[in-house]
Amino acid sequence: MSFHGGTDISLPLYEAIRQIKSESYKDADVLVISDFIMYRVDKEVLKDVQHFQLNQGTQFHSLTLSSDPNTRILEHFDTNWVYDPQEKGIMRELTHGLETLRRRY
Numbered sequence: 001m002s003f004h005g006g007t008d009i010s011l012p013l014y015e016a017i018r019q020i021k022s023e024s025y026k027d028a029d030v031l032v033i034s035d036f037i038m039y040r041v042d043k044e045v046l047k048d049v050q051h052f053q054l055n056q057g058t059q060f061h062s063l064t065l066s067s068d069p070n071t072r073i074l075e076h077f078d079t080n081w082v083y084d085p086q087e088k089g090i091m092r093e094l095t096h097g098l099e100t101l102r103r104r105y
Contacts, residue, residue, distance in 0.1 A: 007034055009073070010042035017048045020058055029059040029101070032077070036062065036069030041076075049076055061101070063094070 009032065016032075019025045052058035061079040074080050081097055 007036070007038045009034060009036075009038055010045050013041070013045045013049060017045070017052065020052060020056070026056070029061065031061045031063065033063045033065065035066035036064045036073060037066055038070050038073060041073055046076055053078065 012032065013030075016030045020028055020030070049060055053060065059078040060076065062074055062077040062081065064074070064080065064082045066082075067084060069082070079097070079101075081094055083094060
């Protein structure tokens with residue numbers, strides 16, 4: 001596509017869910033890195049996300065590389081980090097958040 005927004009996240013989430021359904025990744029969590037400048041996500045994919053969150057304890061995390069993400073889509077994620085290179089200490093904050101996740105598992 002382009003770097004002007006309009007990302008379609010449905011297919012990557014569908015693939016992540018397909019992988020989680022396999023025996024090898026049944027305990028995995030999902031990290032999506034995007035600008036989250038998007039207009040919609042397939043409703044069936046969001047239902048699957050919710051199903052795995054509620055029934056298998058799968059966590060869906062987002063790392064936003066934008067100052068203007070679609071917050072309605074981010075609401076479907078368990079954890080949301082925003083990378084703003086102008087913000088002092090952002091790498092320390094992101095590293096701490098990822099380290100917290102690593103220790104949990």
